[in-house]
Amino acid sequence: MFKYNFCVYGTYSYYPHxxxxxxxxxxxxxxxxxxxxxxxxxxxHFFKGGRPMDSIIQYYELANFDDFSITGFLVPTGHxxxxxxxxxxxxxxxxxKMKTVHHTPVEKIIELFVSMIAGCxxxxxVNNRLVPDKLAAAAWCQKQFADQSRVSEVLHRITPENLLQxxxxxxxxxxxxxxxxxxxxxxxxxxxxxMTGLPxxxxxxxxxxxxxxxxxxxxxxxxxxxxxxxxxxFGEVFGGLLDxxxxxxxxKLVELLLLIEKRxxxxxxxxxxxxxxxxxxxxxxxxxxxxxxxxxxxxxxxxKFQRRSILERRSKKLRTRAELLREEAAQVLKISQSFDIxxxxxxxxxxLIRGDAGFGxxxxxxxxxxxxxxxxxxGFSPHTARVLAKEVLENQWIRFNPxxxxxxxxxxxxxxxxxxxxxxxGRTKTAKPQVFQYFHLITTVPERLxxxxxxxKLYNARQTIEAFIKTGKNVLNLKHFRVRNFYGIQFxxxxxxxAHNFMNWARREIFAGTPLARIGIREFVEQAMRVPARLxxxxxxxxxxxxPETSVYAQALIRATEKKLSAQMLLPFVx
Numbered sequence: 001m002f003k004y005n006f007c008v009y010g011t012y013s014y015y016p017h018x019x020x021x022x023x024x025x026x027x028x029x030x031x032x033x034x035x036x037x038x039x040x041x042x043x044x045h046f047f048k049g050g051r052p053m054d055s056i057i058q059y060y061e062l063a064n065f066d067d068f069s070i071t072g073f074l075v076p077t078g079h080x081x082x083x084x085x086x087x088x089x090x091x092x093x094x095x096x097k098m099k100t101v102h103h104t105p106v107e108k109i110i111e112l113f114v115s116m117i118a119g120c121x122x123x124x125x126v127n128n129r130l131v132p133d134k135l136a137a138a139a140w141c142q143k144q145f146a147d148q149s150r151v152s153e154v155l156h157r158i159t160p161e162n163l164l165q166x167x168x169x170x171x172x173x174x175x176x177x178x179x180x181x182x183x184x185x186x187x188x189x190x191x192x193x194x195m196t197g198l199p200x201x202x203x204x205x206x207x208x209x210x211x212x213x214x215x216x217x218x219x220x221x222x223x224x225x226x227x228x229x230x231x232x233x234f235g236e237v238f239g240g241l242l243d244x245x246x247x248x249x250x251x252k253l254v255e256l257l258l259l260i261e262k263r264x265x266x267x268x269x270x271x272x273x274x275x276x277x278x279x280x281x282x283x284x285x286x287x288x289x290x291x292x293x294x295x296x297x298x299x300x301x302x303x304k305f306q307r308r309s310i311l312e313r314r315s316k317k318l319r320t321r322a323e324l325l326r327e328e329a330a331q332v333l334k335i336s337q338s339f340d341i342x343x344x345x346x347x348x349x350x351x352l353i354r355g356d357a358g359f360g361x362x363x364x365x366x367x368x369x370x371x372x373x374x375x376x377x378x379g380f381s382p383h384t385a386r387v388l389a390k391e392v393l394e395n396q397w398i399r400f401n402p403x404x405x406x407x408x409x410x411x412x413x414x415x416x417x418x419x420x421x422x423x424x425x426g427r428t429k430t431a432k433p434q435v436f437q438y439f440h441l442i443t444t445v446p447e448r449l450x451x452x453x454x455x456x457k458l459y460n461a462r463q464t465i466e467a468f469i470k471t472g473k474n475v476l477n478l479k480h481f482r483v484r485n486f487y488g489i490q491f492x493x494x495x496x497x498x499a500h501n502f503m504n505w506a507r508r509e510i511f512a513g514t515p516l517a518r519i520g521i522r523e524f525v526e527q528a529m530r531v532p533a534r535l536x537x538x539x540x541x542x543x544x545x546x547x548p549e550t551s552v553y554a555q556a557l558i559r560a561t562e563k564k565l566s567a568q569m570l571l572p573f574v575x
Contacts, residue, residue, distance in 0.1 A: 077117060078138075078139030112492070114145070131146075192354050196226075198222050254367070261346055274339075289319065388423070388425055392409070397427070400456055408424060409422075471521050476525075516528075
């Protein structure tokens, strides 16, 4: 196994001092390298006896390639993983019951993690991209990466306990590395929530837990992934919730808020308002039970059989409704206890929840109001927007762009919601003249901070989570399932979300102090990772990793490394 100094990198030219050969006054280079060499003499380049050669000469050889990496930036990312303790966390917490032959189960999971940040679309790609790459394997504390069949096998051994262990690793790294946790507590931390579909073949029966549901633009079979994400300068995902394809995002808000509070903290308000709902539900249940008892007494006194049957059915329905209310009260109590446990030790901060119309139900608006969150949602019901539009005069509309206008409705009470909220009405032009489509935004953001135009811009800024979902599916290849059992799918998705955060943190560290510190995840995976590297042993047993001097990513890496070294040398000595 290679040994590395974490800060020793260098650059090299693609064509350093190769022997020069002359054919009839035409200079050419003979490229000799320790690799699979291909020497091609083209007819318009090489001449024999003053005449062009008609044939192409080809020559191939095999050579040792252990000191070369086609995904060179796996080396500095591996060094960063060692620096933040990621590999040690996996070895400490992840316990998979599986026999070790050449590679431990944890090493195979780390290889799966590396394949994601290297842009491998599936497991079988690791045979060509990772297994031959001993230079990258050494940076990730392995002698050589395992075969794809071994990596695939370990995913079938995942249990619910392993999911909890991975969650602990995720939480530990997030607490230590997250930029969102360092955001000022007195300023809003905007958290976007969204759900996306992960379809499978409609005829497949081997994907555990996959059901039919709405997948993006059409009905299909698969799963639903719901994520809270904070974009902008942070670009961090808090985790994910995996459900069957029939799940709806409006029912996932409680779990999302618990996950958000676990990661970054809780809003400053207490749960007193939410707990009053429990007493209200129990009171309603008692009233229904009393009414059911009176119906039963009336049924016992009824003389006609038909009248007695009607009263008994009414009594049964009333008791069923009362039982449902008591179950709801018990659920409210359980939820409040879960939030109480988190809020006992959590820091208090301002949190703004932002979501699309799927989350903008009246129930969710009430729930967030009672828990003390600020929020910005698009309203769930288009019918409500059309009804509200009837009360808006033409001169109240403010032009947002050529197709969209908005109007301020102020703080009102929506149907079914006991809490007043601020509502912004919007309309969009259609192909028919004087025919509009209406929508409404529901928020707690006061008008003094955001006027209607600014509020719509703030809502449109949630496109960052749409970009994150697209990156996760197409760059991290989360839409390509590496396994078909439910726990294995859930594990790989959580590992992919952790890989997204890791690359977000790694790029800032690797390219610190350069413009490339803010490159996107797609560019980092598809461009920077493709930069080759090779090993250059030094006399003092401290080998350096060399990168091409023509690569802008390699140049930024070297500049960032030199700045860190110079900053370390400027520090005063401490006795």
